[in-house]
Amino acid sequence: MNVGLVISGLGHGALLIWAMLDLSPRPDPAMAVPESVPVRLVAPEALEVAAPPLPVLPPAPTESAAPDPVAPPPPADRVALLPAPPPPDRAVRSDLPQEAVRPDPVPLPEAPPEPPRPAEAPPAAAERIAPEPEEPVATDPDTALEAPRPGRRPERSAIADALAEALEEPVVEAPPADVPPAPAPLSPAGPPLTGTERDGLRVAVGRCWNFGALSTEAARVTVTVWMRMSSDGRPDAGSLRLADFEGGSQAAAQQAYEVARRAILRCGGEGYPLPPEKYAQWQEIEMVFNPDRMRGR
Amino acid sequence: MLRVVLALVLLAIGSASVAQERGPLRIEITEGVIEPVPIAVPDFLTDDPALAARAAEIAGVVRADLAGSGLFRPIPADAFISQVTNLDSPVQYADWQAINAQGLVTGKLIGADGKYTVQFRLFDIFAETTLGEGLQFTAADTAWRRLAHKVADAVYSRITGEGGYFDSRVVFVAESGPKDARDKRLAIMDYDGANTRYLTQPGDIVLAPRISRDGGQVLYTSYATGRPRVTLIETETLATRVLDEQPGSMTFSPRFTPDGQGVLLSLSERGNTDLYRLDLAGGARTRLTEAPSIETAPSFAPDGERIVFESDRSGNQQLYVMAADGSGVERISFGPGRYGTPVWSPKGDLIAFTKQHRGRFHIGVMRPDGSEERLLTASFLDESPTWAPNGRVLMFTRETPGAAGGAQLFSVDVTGRNLRPVPTPGPASDPAWSPLQE
Amino acid sequence: MTRLAVLFLAAVALAACEPTNRAPAALPGVAGDPTSAAFFRAAVGDRVLFAVDEATLGTQARNTLEAQARWLIENGGYxxxxxxxxxxxxxxxxxxxxxxxxxxxxxxxxxxRGVADGRLDTVTFGKERPIEICSEETCYERNRRAVTVIAAGAGA
Structure with missing residues (x-):
């Protein structure tokens, strides 16, 4: 054994230990669903304030200051550029409502029972957007978002565990392979994905990535979505989560994430065109949705 | 011993390096599409057969609101596979996915004692979950359109993240007659053109109204006294009050201050027009600009701290921003052409304006510092934009040329898309959009 | 007979020399009275025109306004x-x-030019009262105007 190898090995080992210690504990990725954007009208305190009653339309003053709203038809050669016939109740001078419209924060009496899910999907809790008070997870988005490359963690901690054990005891122990990409250096992942294969996935998702219905702010946010894929090329719906975002507020990122999620799930229903023999490489995917090039369209 | 340890370390390194290559596949998506989102809004349910027609109408208004925004595309009912028969039954997501609905709104109408309650739920079809919680709204049955608008606002803002804007009204000038003898009267309507009501009689010129925050008052310029004078009208009682009675004065272009206590207006004396603030209660007047040029068409920032206005002090019509007390005037428009009618977005992030250049008129937007100017429309004559409560949509006047020309209201999305006419009983101009109603 | 003819011709000639009550420019429909509003409108000229986005008075405008000023001074009752x-x-x-x-x-x-300030009031109509509606420069230039509308005053 030469000295260089020893030094290099110790150096790498030190780096590994340092890296392991530096990583903060993180929750199970499946549970770290970001806080959903509350429906604006739900906040009870905002709604308990009784709105002032809407004005009552007075009986028509004698000079009928507010007469029949149908204007006398303009002379035929003058333009009345009505694009569409007015709604039928237009001709009636409608009374303004007598009472305020009070949005009621009370949730509907029975939530619909969770529809039956396909077998491979994990429990619905991970995917529910509506905030549920009984969920134990303190869905603190900050920890979830700060975690870089979360997909790599399981392997690293497994290796670190193994390393720690090895250093303590003179027992040879292979690192536990409880995470699918078995850390054995000889797993059959095949050659790296080709550019064409990557483009195929890009195009397939992009087709469904519709940010027509987004606020102007949310349409500018870049979101990173982490997901697990099953071997038939379908995304595991329960595994999807917002891993990172930049270029906007948390709320805007949530909207952008939902659009990205819809894109992934809509176009992935039949499975994405990914080579099964390279499954180990695309079993976990981090998809970055970057709208910068779409701006100004 | 050392050998074993080092072997493990190497193994670990080896695995780690291989595992590093085996991390999640990283892919960047940069090309998407911009299309209206297909959404299904089946007719709302009701237990009372007598309310079935009304329940269907309410769903119809929700569909019209969503479609009218340009961001959604309601799917026709004859394409539905599943039928919704109960608001609490589980959703057959596969059926809605099959027709490519991305969202589903189910609703129910309950009526009693002259009041309606509308309940609704919103579902994300491909994520197979509800979005938000169900909500319900209650109002007098004559306000059924407002209930529909409230539902549409909730759906719209939950999906897009923008504030809603459907439960709002627009005050405007209804026009009739030829260009050289035009009759004008103040009118108010729901933003979608329904429930139009007139506030003044024809006969005197009325111009450029503005509505108060609570919708109870409208400021406008009236020629009832033979000269332009800022006038206040109560939308309930239709009582009017001329705000500036100084003989020989001319006032116009009135705006409510954000606190509703005052009026910002233009006053013309000896040919010079400047901005003044008038106290509504006491009538005290404060001069805000003092320049030999024309200063008019002001607009408050939503926080009331600053005012944007037009002035020709540089030689032609341009936009300026100043503090609410008149200090710190800075020019913000620098492009070729003339800029006027600035209006500050309720979100505070943009100023919309009218631009004239090379014989064409445009509605445009820019940041409050003047940067990122974008033109949204172009025509013979587009002018006087007004912002929807969510700061995303603009309504403005478009006039056609010639002896047969007339004015009409149009709306456009701040992205420049979805330009569409606003239905009014006849020709119309000078719209002013109210905030969302309570 | 020749004398009659000469007398006749002379009478005719003399008749032609009689001062008429017409304005020299013989405008149609103008009332004879030079102190009337109609005269002011038609003969003196009640309006001046402006260039686009301008309020400066050109030469023609100044001439017209000189005449207006003279008339108003002469006819103090308006x-x-x-x-x-x-x-x-x-x-x-x-x-x-x-x-x-x-x-x-x-x-x-x-x-x-000497007209008392108190006799003159100003009002703006912006673009609300065009007289020509053709959306071309020939119409626009006639709409860019200031019209002096006279009315009997307290001193009439």
Missing amino acids: NAVIEGHADEQGTREYNLALGARRAAAVKEFLVA
Whole structure:
């Protein structure tokens, strides 16, 4: 054994230990669903304030200051550029409502029972957007978002565990392979994905990535979505989560994430065109949705 | 011993390096599409057969609101596979996915004692979950359109993240007659053109109204006294009050201050027009600009701290921003052409304006510092934009040329898309959009 | 017979020399009275025109206003309201201000020529009262105007 190898090995080992210690504990990725954007009208305190009653339309003053709203038809050669016939109740001078419209924060009496899910999907809790008070997870988005490359963690901690054990005891122990990409250096992942294969996935998702219905702010946010894929090329719906975002507020990122999620799930229903023999490489995917090039369209 | 340890370390390194290559596949998506989102809004349910027609109408208004925004595309009912028969039954997501609905709104109408309650739920079809919680709204049955608008606002803002804007009204000038003898009267309507009501009689010129925050008052310029004078009208009682009675004065272009206590207006004396603030209660007047040029068409920032206005002090019509007390005037428009009618977005992030250049008129937007100017429309004559409560949509006047020309209201999305006419009983101009109603 | 002819011809000739009550320019429909409002409108000229976005008085405008000033001084029983107008090629409120500026420019000129300030009032109509509606320069230029509308005053 030469000295260089020893030094290099110790150096790498030190780096590994340092890296392991530096990583903060993180929750199970499946549970770290970001806080959903509350429906604006739900906040009870905002709604308990009784709105002032809407004005009552007075009986028509004698000079009928507010007469029949149908204007006398303009002379035929003058333009009345009505694009569409007015709604039928237009001709009636409608009374303004007598009472305020009070949005009621009370949730509907029975939530619909969770529809039956396909077998491979994990429990619905991970995917529910509506905030549920009984969920134990303190869905603190900050920890979830700060975690870089979360997909790599399981392997690293497994290796670190193994390393720690090895250093303590003179027992040879292979690192536990409880995470699918078995850390054995000889797993059959095949050659790296080709550019064409990557483009195929890009195009397939992009087709469904519709940010027509987004606020102007949310349409500018870049979101990173982490997901697990099953071997038939379908995304595991329960595994999807917002891993990172930049270029906007948390709320805007949530909207952008939902659009990205819809894109992934809509176009992935039949499975994405990914080579099964390279499954180990695309079993976990981090998809970055970057709208910068779409701006100004 | 050392050998074993080092072997493990190497193994670990080896695995780690291989595992590093085996991390999640990283892919960047940069090309998407911009299309209206297909959404299904089946007719709302009701237990009372007598309310079935009304329940269907309410769903119809929700569909019209969503479609009218340009961001959604309601799917026709004859394409539905599943039928919704109960608001609490589980959703057959596969059926809605099959027709490519991305969202589903189910609703129910309950009526009693002259009041309606509308309940609704919103579902994300491909994520197979509800979005938000169900909500319900209650109002007098004559306000059924407002209930529909409230539902549409909730759906719209939950999906897009923008504030809603459907439960709002627009005050405007209804026009009739030829260009050289035009009759004008103040009118108010729901933003979608329904429930139009007139506030003044024809006969005197009325111009450029503005509505108060609570919708109870409208400021406008009236020629009832033979000269332009800022006038206040109560939308309930239709009582009017001329705000500036100084003989020989001319006032116009009135705006409510954000606190509703005052009026910002233009006053013309000896040919010079400047901005003044008038106290509504006491009538005290404060001069805000003092320049030999024309200063008019002001607009408050939503926080009331600053005012944007037009002035020709540089030689032609341009936009300026100043503090609410008149200090710190800075020019913000620098492009070729003339800029006027600035209006500050309720979100505070943009100023919309009218631009004239090379014989064409445009509605445009820019940041409050003047940067990122974008033109949204172009025509013979587009002018006087007004912002929807969510700061995303603009309504403005478009006039056609010639002896047969007339004015009409149009709306456009701040992205420049979805330009569409606003239905009014006849020709119309000078719209002013109210905030969302309570 | 020749004498009669000569007398006849002379009478005719003399008749031709009689001063008539017509204005020298023989405008159609003009009342004979040079102190009348109709005379002011038709003969003196009740309006001046402006260039686009301008309120300055050109030569022709100044000539017309000189005549207006003289007439108003001679006919002290009249007051006047000067209306300022603009063409449709501008935004609504700016055009109100522009009309006010034009009316004021005319008033200033008349006052400088000796018309009492108190007899003149100004009003703007912006682009609300065009007289020509064809959306071309030939119509626009006639809409960019200030009109001096006279009415019997307190001293009439």
